[in-house]
Amino acid sequence: MDLRKVIALGLTLLLLVGGGWWVWQTQRRARATEYALEASYQRAFFDLMKNMENLNSLLGKSLASGSSGQRIMFLTSVWHEAENARSNLGNMPIGMVNMMRSQQYLAQLGDYCYILAEKQARGLEIKAEEWQQLAQLHEQTREIHTGLREIMSGIEEDGFQWRSFASLSRNKKLTPRAQSIADGFSKLDEKLRDQAPTLTYDGPFSDHIEEQEPRGLTGERISESEAREIALDFLDLEEEAGYKIGEIGKTRGRIPAYSIAIDREGEDKGQIAIDVSQQGGHVVWMLNSRIPREDNISFTEAVTRAEDFLAKRGLAKMVPTGTIKESSRLTVSFASQEDGIIIYPDLVKVTVALDDGEIIAYDAMGFLMAHHRRDLPEPELTPEEAEKKVSRQMEVQRTRLAVIPMSNLEEKLCYEVRGKVNGDTYLVYINAVTGDEEKILQLVETEAGTRAM
Known part of the structure; x- marks a missing residue:
């Protein structure tokens, strides 16, 4: 065979093998990505199920406990668990379903229980109407958990894959199985809109605060x-x-x-x-x-x-x-x-x-x-004086002025003092006018990023 033909044949075979290998690698990476995505969706759903199970248990224990110390622990745990549930719900590939009321419910649930825990920590009694609202929240949480279990039963019956659900939802062409799952989530949210109690309290997600008028809207009505x-x-x-x-x-x-x-x-x-x-x-x-x-x-x-x-x-x-x-x-x-x-x-x-x-x-x-035009007061404290207000155990790293929102919609001008205690990072907010400690947040490093708690 002519040498040039041999070389040409060799190059052709090399290109075919190389091209085949490239296609195989591309498909392998695509499959790996799909499997990872599916795993993340499954984890979010089952974690959400576990969150609701834990919330049901913690609310029941809060109602049953006769110890204020134990009750404080249960109520603050509800707050943490509700935040995790909100995060997992947000990671579900159900963008075509309006879950706004569910997100609001979980926010209110955690916020309300945190307010009650603070009240107990100050030695104040929980009122009869607050006990009643807590019992209603317990019942509502139990119904959500039951609804999620029904959705899970449908998924387990036919081996449904969440990644296909995400793809279908983007194209608005749902299979009967996917539509059934979407309907299940939609019914949960509708039930919350119709049956969840109205909560009025001094917290950032309270119904009366959710109804506040937007301050940042300017201009005339548009077409x-x-x-x-x-x-x-x-x-x-x-x-x-x-x-x-x-x-x-x-x-x-x-x-x-x-x-x-x-x-x-x-x-x-x-x-x-x-x-x-x-x-x-x-x-x-x-x-x-x-x-x-x-x-x-x-x-x-x-x-x-x-x-x-x-x-x-x-x-x-x-x-x-x-x-x-x-x-x-x-x-x-x-x-x-x-x-x-x-x-x-x-x-x-x-x-x-x-x-x-x-x-x-x-x-x-x-x-x-x-957003609105603010008439901020002049600080009465210097940064150095604000730093003296924090714990001596804190190693101060940075101090700056900041306006922070309070739970009752008020805003306060504070010094944000960032520092470390035993290796953990905290933000302490000292009122720049009165010198009072208004709020403390812990910065927690997670795989996703830094969260303030």
Whole structure:
């Protein structure tokens, strides 16, 4: 055989083998990613089941205990467990189901029990109506746990896979099994809307506080067509071909808004949902349904992308205050800054896809509810005097001024004193006017990021 033919044949075989190996590796990585994603969804669901089981038990023990010390322990455990349940519910691939009432219920449950624990710790008695509300919460939690068990039974019967549910939900084409699961979650949320007790107390998730008027809304009422243009401008889609806007709906809630759904061509583009406030045309939140599956950009670059995104949309005076990483997404929390003072109530969250740096979620609800012109008092204490107010056991690392939200909607100007005690990091908030200790938070490092507790 001619030498050139031999070489050509060899190269062809090499290319075929190399190409086959590349395809096999790509498929193997894709399968590994799918299995990891499925495992994370299964873990979130079963952890949620365990959270609700624990909440049911802890609430029952709180009602049965005759010891205030034991009751304090049970009630604070409810608070921690409810926060974990909220996190696990948020990690479920059920974006097409409105679970807002469930999230609010879990927030209120934990918040209310924490308030009762504080009351007991101060030596105060729990009133009869508070016992009654606690019993109602116990009953409601038991019903949620029962509903989740029914959903789990349906999943176990036919080996349903959550990752296929996530894929189907993005395309709005649900199989009967997937639709049954979606209906199960939807019924749970509807039952809470109809049956959950109304809680009125001095806590950040109290029903009377949830009904507060948004302070950050400015401007006149806008039309649907104006909302459409604002949404496209916000998403930089004005000149991008290959997108389709669905029917524009309206939402009520705390901030009445136009709800806009945008489909973009391409398998990996995802559908975008965005709410634009009817008053003033402010973007309340935005969510891109696509799921990033790789980490290609660094943590620092992701934070920079989020900062640039806000700056281009008129929010340049925002500083990052925390990050949480979930799968291949990084959510960066921002607070506004005025004259060097951190304004924590003015909260904005931006989520960055770590595969390509795209902004896939934006939440300005906190900012729009709290932002307003503030007439802050002059500090009566110096930073050094504030540092003397904290425990002598604390090794102070940093002190700065910050406005913090209190449970009754008040805001207070404080010195945020960051320091370590026995290797753990804490934030102690000293009132800059009175010198009182207003709040203490512990910063806990987790795989997802730093959480304040």
